[in-house]
Amino acid sequence: MPGSGVKTVSLSRPDYIVVGAGSAGCVMASRLAHLTGGRILLVEAPTVTEAPANDRNRPRHWLRLLGSPNDWNHATEPTPTLANRRLAWPRGRGLGGSSRINAMIWFPPTPSDLESLRAASGGQWSRQLLDEALESIETMVAPESPRWLSDAGQWFMRHANHLCDTEHQPMVYHRCNRNGRRWNAGQLLADFSDQRITVLRANVDRVEVSDQRVVGIRVVSNSGDCETILCRHGVVMCAGAIGTPTILMRSGIGSDELLRRHQIPVRAEQEGVGKNLSDHLLMPLVYATRGNSFSSEQNSVRDIARWQIAGTGKLVSNIAECGGLFQNQSLQLHVTPTHYLTYPKASATGMMTLGINLTQPKSRGELEISSALPADPPKINTGYLSDPDDLAGLVKGVNWARRWLQSIEANDWIVEEIIPGAKRVSDDAIAKTVARFAQTLYHPVGTCRFGHHIDTPVDPKFQFRNLDCLWCADASVLPGPTIGNPNATVMTLAWMAAASISEQAIGEPNRRPSF
Numbered sequence: 001m002p003g004s005g006v007k008t009v010s011l012s013r014p015d016y017i018v019v020g021a022g023s024a025g026c027v028m029a030s031r032l033a034h035l036t037g038g039r040i041l042l043v044e045a046p047t048v049t050e051a052p053a054n055d056r057n058r059p060r061h062w063l064r065l066l067g068s069p070n071d072w073n074h075a076t077e078p079t080p081t082l083a084n085r086r087l088a089w090p091r092g093r094g095l096g097g098s099s100r101i102n103a104m105i106w107f108p109p110t111p112s113d114l115e116s117l118r119a120a121s122g123g124q125w126s127r128q129l130l131d132e133a134l135e136s137i138e139t140m141v142a143p144e145s146p147r148w149l150s151d152a153g154q155w156f157m158r159h160a161n162h163l164c165d166t167e168h169q170p171m172v173y174h175r176c177n178r179n180g181r182r183w184n185a186g187q188l189l190a191d192f193s194d195q196r197i198t199v200l201r202a203n204v205d206r207v208e209v210s211d212q213r214v215v216g217i218r219v220v221s222n223s224g225d226c227e228t229i230l231c232r233h234g235v236v237m238c239a240g241a242i243g244t245p246t247i248l249m250r251s252g253i254g255s256d257e258l259l260r261r262h263q264i265p266v267r268a269e270q271e272g273v274g275k276n277l278s279d280h281l282l283m284p285l286v287y288a289t290r291g292n293s294f295s296s297e298q299n300s301v302r303d304i305a306r307w308q309i310a311g312t313g314k315l316v317s318n319i320a321e322c323g324g325l326f327q328n329q330s331l332q333l334h335v336t337p338t339h340y341l342t343y344p345k346a347s348a349t350g351m352m353t354l355g356i357n358l359t360q361p362k363s364r365g366e367l368e369i370s371s372a373l374p375a376d377p378p379k380i381n382t383g384y385l386s387d388p389d390d391l392a393g394l395v396k397g398v399n400w401a402r403r404w405l406q407s408i409e410a411n412d413w414i415v416e417e418i419i420p421g422a423k424r425v426s427d428d429a430i431a432k433t434v435a436r437f438a439q440t441l442y443h444p445v446g447t448c449r450f451g452h453h454i455d456t457p458v459d460p461k462f463q464f465r466n467l468d469c470l471w472c473a474d475a476s477v478l479p480g481p482t483i484g485n486p487n488a489t490v491m492t493l494a495w496m497a498a499a500s501i502s503e504q505a506i507g508e509p510n511r512r513p514s515f
């Protein structure tokens, strides 16, 4: 184990420790401080250097943040169904977490998402409760309407009404922006500046358990020195779909076999930790168009001035500008004015990508720690396309998009299909291009899922089932993929979790031990 000596520090013994200051953790810390009046220690991993401010602020530069110091730079194991490719799996690091590096699309949970969450809670959450939480989050985030649309986006919005077969209209996505600049969840801490929240930049190795109760956390420095920090009422895990299960595993919470393999003393056996991993897998259909090239990263003085003064112009494009839900909500389509696989490399002509993903893939993967050391990266087996229906669904999606383009006679706009390519017509040929080119849509969830069934690691009050004084409230608790992009749903759940945890503090004195 890292570190020779372990120091115990009090940091004036906070009431609650929130692990991870991402989309969920920032909502959690600010709400818990507000609702309980208690002192909150919010712990976020340190970043050695920051990505340049222009990249963090200019929506159009968000892809530059991937691989930057604000990214954990995870990678998957080779995926057999994707021609054994290892995919980069970015996750945000620093205040704001993944909302610090994401594509900023604000996609509120759909009515069917809300119904699935209500059902997973066994009816313990009412639709009214969920609706109120969503409304509160939307008031706080105040997502911005788009201020600029590329040629490709405009073309799509002119023609996409032909695609409508559901109650969902094609849309130009709302964004987590303020005046055309990226807004991330870390800004909640400033907006709700609260003396009761202390932010500590440290790597969390594990939670500390005593007599089946979580009593604090252990943090570890890069040199391997450890410190234990105790708290009064408990620890809320908001380290995300990868961070939360891996910290729990290192704490001795997880599958008995895995923990023994890594010689970690078992504190609570819970098979579900790290299982049930899901993600949206995106298949890009790339077209050369007659539009203007968007690929050059050169910004003219005019573009910069327009953005600085008015918060508009092409610098506010988040690239994934518009899209929607189609085919009875089974498909989501994203439109970018780029060659999805080569951007930001310059391309001479206009480009457009129609990115297609199944909204409810059935495939599930799993992740586990590769050792007991926090510095060692997790092993991520995505399980992409392990359910044959998912590959069949994506192939159908490609055919559907092509049929739509034919139906609107798009030749005055589209010059050529580059991927999959006009020659790849059969389902088999399309399936091969899926294996070769499909990408993560960056939406992992489900690795510590909540539910009313006893086999779920987390219950509908966000309590970890096998231990007291431990809650989970981030993307890991979602039982499965959301229909659209998950950030709004994750923040909504964190809002509900904060209310639930604060009620437990008031209503159940036996859950308020002092250590």
Ligand SMILES: Cc1cc2nc3c(=O)[nH]c(=O)nc-3n(C[C@H](O)[C@H](O)[C@H](O)COP(=O)(O)OP(=O)(O)OC[C@H]3O[C@@H](n4cnc5c(N)ncnc54)[C@H](O)[C@@H]3O)c2cc1C
Binding pocket: 019, 020, 021, 022, 023, 024, 025, 043, 044, 045, 066, 090, 091, 092, 093, 094, 095, 096, 097, 098, 099, 101, 102, 103, 104, 105, 106, 107, 202, 203, 204, 205, 238, 239, 240, 241, 243, 244, 247, 441, 442, 443, 444, 474, 475, 476, 485, 486, 487, 488, 490
């Ligand atoms: C590149 C990218 C693009 C995306 N685009 C969109 C989009 O446009 N729209 C959308 O809705 N969703 C998008 N998402 C997904 C969305 O951002 C996430 O689902 C959401 O932010 C997850 O929130 P979270 O709180 O669960 O995790 P995170 O926001 O990832 O927060 C977890 C936090 O815990 C910290 N942490 C982890 N481990 C430790 C540790 N050991 N010690 C200390 N701290 C730790 C992390 O540094 C991080 O700050 C995107 C994600 C990415 C990565």
